[in-house]
Amino acid sequence: MTSSPAGFDSPRRLCLVLGGGGARGLAHLGVLKVFQREGLPIHSLVGTSAGSIAAAMYSMLPDANEITQRVLDYLDSPEFRKLGLSSLHQQNGRKLSFFEQIYLGLKKRWALKYLFTREAIFRNDLLDRIVSALVPDAMIEDAQVPLAITALDLIHGEEVVIETGDLHSALVASSSIPGYFHPVPREDRLLVDAGIINSVPVKVARRLGGDFILAVNLNPALQPMDQFSSGIEIIFRAEEIGTRHISEINQAEADYSIHPDVSQIFWFDFSCVPELIAEGERAAEAALPEIRRALAAPSTSPTPGFLDRLSWDAPPSQ
Secondary structure, rough: OOOOOOOEEEOOOOOEEEOHHHHHHHHHHHHHHHHHOOOOOOOOEEEEEEHHHHHHHHHHHOHHHHHHHHHHHHHHHHHHHHHOOOOOEEEEEEEEHHHHHHHHHOOOOOHHHHHOOOOOOOHHHHHHHHHHHHHOEEEEHHHHEEEEEEEOOOOOOEEEEEOOOEHHHHHHHOOOEOOOOOEEOOOEEEEEEOOHHOOOOOOHHHHHHOEEEEEOOOOOOOOOOOOOOOOHHHHHHHHHHHHHHHHHHOOOOEEEEOOOOOOOOOOOOOOOOHHHHHHHHHHHHHHHHHHHHHHOOOOOOOOOOOOOOOOOOOOOOO
């Protein structure tokens, strides 16, 4: 059992599951800030895609305020601007990020042509540079808070849970969106972002021995769509529906879920950083009373997992 600075003692071990969502993953920082401020202990973290980066940052340095400032400084730096991700233009009175332009281009088929002649639109050194700027060069087992990262193995057709080894390559693999970034070789596997099959890896946390599973889901609600201009749009829509249903099935395994309202922000839009962090804080604050009640309840018998195999407890929040 871990005690927080605020004196909140819980008989249950909280495993925080941070889902994918691109730029929307910045909302995870707001959730972490509220938990730290309120003294809620985090005993382990599981993350995928953008959630894996937020989880890794906190697991290596469990100080939500410090890692948030690091992200803000990086997104405001010349190094980040050189990547072109903050490039914006106006369309119909609305700002679109560079990546959103690419995504819409795929729907209009012009960028789709690239995928017939190459593995990905972008080189993975873009992800390498982002990860290197935000996360220390370390092994996963060096984490102060136990950490698991998920990815999808294209060779064997299965979800992979990474608990040991090089942290950077695991994060790049977990964040490599198929078609946008190259798959990442790791041992005998070829890894990409697992979001298409499990954007909120709650079942992974349960399998690994989480006692109280709290999921942060950044998936926007599925909006009705009754007009399609091409077969490509239909393919994208079918994929969106399938991904959403799988996410809902997986998330049902959580003891509690937080849903920051980030649906109005496109997943490639890095122009709304303060709003994303603030929405994570708002959603976490609204959930606090129920989370505290649930954590204060007696623990059920946990499934043995990686928490039982590791010898450290999460350090108290800073």
